[in-house]
Amino acid sequence: MARPHIEPYVELDHPFKKFGVSGFKGSNYKVLSLDTDTGACTLKVRFDGGFKRKPGLSYSDMEIFVLNGKIKVGKQTWSEGHYAFIPAGMAVGAIEVSQGAEALLMFNDSEPSFVESDKNHQLALTDAFSSVNSYEDKPWGGGSIVSPSVATGCLIKLLHFDPLTEALSFLYCMTPRFAQDNISYHDSAEESYHIWGTSWMMQFGELPTGGYFWRPPYINHGSFRCKYGTIAFGRTDSVLFNYFHFNPWTNPDENKLRAASTLYRKRPQLYQWAASDGHNHPHGPPDFENADYHSDPQVRMLHGEPVGGSVGKKRRK
Numbered sequence: 001m002a003r004p005h006i007e008p009y010v011e012l013d014h015p016f017k018k019f020g021v022s023g024f025k026g027s028n029y030k031v032l033s034l035d036t037d038t039g040a041c042t043l044k045v046r047f048d049g050g051f052k053r054k055p056g057l058s059y060s061d062m063e064i065f066v067l068n069g070k071i072k073v074g075k076q077t078w079s080e081g082h083y084a085f086i087p088a089g090m091a092v093g094a095i096e097v098s099q100g101a102e103a104l105l106m107f108n109d110s111e112p113s114f115v116e117s118d119k120n121h122q123l124a125l126t127d128a129f130s131s132v133n134s135y136e137d138k139p140w141g142g143g144s145i146v147s148p149s150v151a152t153g154c155l156i157k158l159l160h161f162d163p164l165t166e167a168l169s170f171l172y173c174m175t176p177r178f179a180q181d182n183i184s185y186h187d188s189a190e191e192s193y194h195i196w197g198t199s200w201m202m203q204f205g206e207l208p209t210g211g212y213f214w215r216p217p218y219i220n221h222g223s224f225r226c227k228y229g230t231i232a233f234g235r236t237d238s239v240l241f242n243y244f245h246f247n248p249w250t251n252p253d254e255n256k257l258r259a260a261s262t263l264y265r266k267r268p269q270l271y272q273w274a275a276s277d278g279h280n281h282p283h284g285p286p287d288f289e290n291a292d293y294h295s296d297p298q299v300r301m302l303h304g305e306p307v308g309g310s311v312g313k314k315r316r317k
């Protein structure tokens with residue numbers, strides 16, 4: 001079960017709770033979205049002045065976006081607008097917050113965890129680590145990183161791209177008087193947190209500062225309006241493709257069928273082959289170049305299979 005649809009949710013209307021998990025004591029949290037099976041979640045966290053913790057690692061890929069204040073991590077100081085992707089098992093330096101700070105914390109694979117350590121886990125994929133102040137050290141680009149694209153007036157700073165899932169993390173800005181008239185949906189889930197500003201969407205009304213959504217795939221959203229400008233942090237969980245249309249009454253099943261019809265029209269041979277009898281491979285079709293890909297823990301995780309299982313071994317016999 002993936003995370004449920006939550007939209008619109010205005011976190012500023014809800015109180016913080018004390019964060020009792022080891023490694024987070026002395027901070028407070030609000031859950032913005034949660035996968036109740038895996039524990040993967042997006043939290044808003046408030047670190048009170050005086051928060052300290054030793055160097056350590058998490059068992060989950062983690063992303064952080066600093067909303068305000070200063071967070072000392074090892075020898076660096078992360079201030080507002082700082083974004084970091086910290087792969088599972090990678091140790092980061094001691095954390096110190098002298099005067100309070102707020103951040104979005106995202107645990108992508110499992111519940112928040114912390115193990116004190118000044119060494120990386122031997123399996124940590126440390127090359128994926130990135131750390132940048134997105135406000136100061138990244139330029140705005142046009143929103144047309146995918147095609148078909150959003151209307152002009154939506155700007156993007158791409159912060160992270162996952163080569164396996166093609167998931168994106170980004171900062172985006174709707175310029176004042178931004179307008180887009182069509183309706184969109186995607187094959188991916190979409191998430192957003194409004195750092196500042198209000199925008200309007202036909203289905204869900206106004207989303208103000210502190211507004212949040214986690215929107216599963218194939219849900220209609222749009223048209224859009226933004227009167228005075230909005231800056232927001234957004235993510236997708238897989239490849240972002242814009243399916244546009246003008247029918248506000250369609251449901252996710254109809255949208256999914258329309259998405260499949262795109263495949264039918266654009267890759268007819270592949271569609272016919274995949275849809276015909278005998279090609280229904282529940283663990284993925286054979287790949288002559290990567291015979292063992294079924295047993296890759298990351299592939300298994302993407303398909304909701306237990307990582308330690310033996311599907312790949314059975315296949316090879």
Ligand SMILES: [Fe+2]
Binds near residue numbers: 184185186190221
């Ligand atoms: Fe979207």
